[in-house]
Amino acid sequence: MTDTITMQVSRYRPEQETRPTVQEYEVPLRPDWAVLDGLNHIKDHQDGTLSYRWSCRMGICGSCGMTVNGEPKLTCAAFLTDYEPGPVRVEPLSNFPVIRDLVVEIGDFLRKLPKVLPWIVRDTEKPTSEGEYLQTPEEQDAYKQYSMCINCMLCYSACPVYGLDPHFIGPAVIALAQRYNLDSRDQGAADRLDLLTHPDGVWGCTFVGECTRACPKGVDPAGAIQRYKLTAAMQSIKAFLLPRGSR
Amino acid sequence: MSGPPVYTEFHPRWYRKRMGTLWWVHRPSYLLFALRELSCVFVAWFVIFLLLLIHAVGTGKRDYERFLDWAANPWVIAVNIITLLFVVLHAVTWFNLAPKAIVVRTRGSRVPSSFVAGTNYLAWAVVSVVLAWLVLRT
Amino acid sequence: MSRRRVEPILWLLFSAGGMAAALLVPMLVFLFGVAFPLGWISAPSHGHLLALARNPATAIVLFGLCVLALFHWAHRFRYTLYDGLQIKHLNGLINVCCYGGAVAGSVVAGIVVFSIP
Numbered sequence: 001m002t003d004t005i006t007m008q009v010s011r012y013r014p015e016q017e018t019r020p021t022v023q024e025y026e027v028p029l030r031p032d033w034a035v036l037d038g039l040n041h042i043k044d045h046q047d048g049t050l051s052y053r054w055s056c057r058m059g060i061c062g063s064c065g066m067t068v069n070g071e072p073k074l075t076c077a078a079f080l081t082d083y084e085p086g087p088v089r090v091e092p093l094s095n096f097p098v099i100r101d102l103v104v105e106i107g108d109f110l111r112k113l114p115k116v117l118p119w120i121v122r123d124t125e126k127p128t129s130e131g132e133y134l135q136t137p138e139e140q141d142a143y144k145q146y147s148m149c150i151n152c153m154l155c156y157s158a159c160p161v162y163g164l165d166p167h168f169i170g171p172a173v174i175a176l177a178q179r180y181n182l183d184s185r186d187q188g189a190a191d192r193l194d195l196l197t198h199p200d201g202v203w204g205c206t207f208v209g210e211c212t213r214a215c216p217k218g219v220d221p222a223g224a225i226q227r228y229k230l231t232a233a234m235q236s237i238k239a240f241l242l243p244r245g246s247r
Numbered sequence: 248m249s250g251p252p253v254y255t256e257f258h259p260r261w262y263r264k265r266m267g268t269l270w271w272v273h274r275p276s277y278l279l280f281a282l283r284e285l286s287c288v289f290v291a292w293f294v295i296f297l298l299l300l301i302h303a304v305g306t307g308k309r310d311y312e313r314f315l316d317w318a319a320n321p322w323v324i325a326v327n328i329i330t331l332l333f334v335v336l337h338a339v340t341w342f343n344l345a346p347k348a349i350v351v352r353t354r355g356s357r358v359p360s361s362f363v364a365g366t367n368y369l370a371w372a373v374v375s376v377v378l379a380w381l382v383l384r385t
Numbered sequence: 386m387s388r389r390r391v392e393p394i395l396w397l398l399f400s401a402g403g404m405a406a407a408l409l410v411p412m413l414v415f416l417f418g419v420a421f422p423l424g425w426i427s428a429p430s431h432g433h434l435l436a437l438a439r440n441p442a443t444a445i446v447l448f449g450l451c452v453l454a455l456f457h458w459a460h461r462f463r464y465t466l467y468d469g470l471q472i473k474h475l476n477g478l479i480n481v482c483c484y485g486g487a488v489a490g491s492v493v494a495g496i497v498v499f500s501i502p
Contacts, residue, residue, distance in 0.1 A: 018262075070273075070274070163266045164266055164467075164468055197393070198389065203393075226348035230349065233393040268471065293410055293418075294451050294458075296418065301447065302497050305502065308431040324423060327414060327418030331414045331415055331419055334406070338406075374408045378416075
């Protein structure tokens with residue numbers, strides 16, 4: 001096994017260039033090192049000007065998403081030895097504007113997320129004296145998978161529909177809406193309907209399925225979206241067949 | 248944050264990469280997706296072919312024979328072989344993906360999607376056999 | 386009819402068409418497009434097919450298949466044009482060509498299938 005591996009890192013310094021360039025670095029190839037450790041090594045020992053986001057380094061914060069050898073990955077979860085003998089190409093997360101080096105602008109996602117009301121919406125709140133909202137294991141199972149989302153946006157990076165048209169609300173937002181729609185404690189499905197049934201909502205999805213492939217937490221956003229399409233279509237039929245008054 | 252961005256020292260120019268027209272060629276999964284979507288064109292071609300067949304049958308025996316001769320033309324056969332490949336691709340991808348939209352829960356746990364896909368394939372086999380029998384019996 | 390209300394119906398037609406096409410079309414293409422023309426299996430007699438076409442049940446199934454398959458094509462092709470050729474701004478024209486085509490095709494299918502003497 002060789003000692004080092006080459007990392008080809010995309011650099012973009014808007015004050016001196018108009019498009020990204022690639023800079024190569026040699027980093028030690030340690031068996032327990034992830035791509036993120038390689039980047040940290042570069043920043044600590046070779047080139048302090050490299051900019052990138054990271055935090056927990058254990059796959060739960062969702063900060064370190066980047067494109068590694070063409071695939072969207074959490075750099076803390078992609079190991080250098082998986083790319084032996086290299087080189088490892090590290091680029092910023094695709095489908096987002098690049099601010100600098102490996103840092104992308106995520107404002108679009110952050111503005112879309114609250115619009116889908118990603119919290120428990122109730123018509124009536126129980127007073128605390130009446131105790132907690134109880135939920136059976138089966139009821140929790142209904143939405144648990146969709147609650148695993150860490151907002152890492154790898155799914156947006158993988159989704160060609162979002163890449164072609166950023167107005168599409170995107171996989172994670174729909175999966176999170178489903179997480180609440182399917183939660184037995186939630187009563188807000190009707191409030192989320194408008195945004196989700198917008199042409200740029202679920203109907204924009206053509207079920208490419210790349211989002212599910214890219215998701216590091218097994219959320220299966222593609223499945224969530226298709227389920228919601230069926231739900232919304234059934235709702236539409238019911239609305240059509242039942243006169244307004246009796247709904 | 249509406250309107251065109253004003254770039255300053257503290258808001259530098261962001262780099263936005265445009266997706267090329269051939270974005271779907273660069274990854275195998277994208278290519279499979281593109282082919283799957285293109286299969287709809289061959290489904291539409293089959294509808295045309297089917298209507299031509301039915302029209303010939305309805306018109307008379309000679310027209311039916313003329314249709315069969317036309318269908319035996321090398322280029323028509325070539326198109327139909329390609330059509331067959333594409334509609335099989337459509338069927339396989341459809342049966343594998345359709346279960347994602349339908350979640351069946353029995354006794355508290357979710358029926359695995361492979362089971363639903365399995366029933367789809369079974370239905371496909373049964374329907375195909377029935378069709379062949381209807382057409383081929385004398 | 387606002388776009389919001391029409392999209393779910395178009396999606397349902399697309400899904401029904403996809404399922405119908407997936408179940409019925411492969412065997413039909415194999416028989417009439419490949420096996421009979423290549424002589425692998427001898428083609429059925431005209432009388433037999435005519436009897437089949439006249440049968441109201443098969444006529445309805447064939448008509449249903451044509452209509453659903455055409456709407457399946459229309460919906461999928463529309464999105465292929467959006468994503469493939471990136472011509473989403475020609476929205477109106479695309480919708481008219483795709484769904485209009487499906488409607489026209491359905492009318493033709495109805496005439497062909499139900500006017501068998």
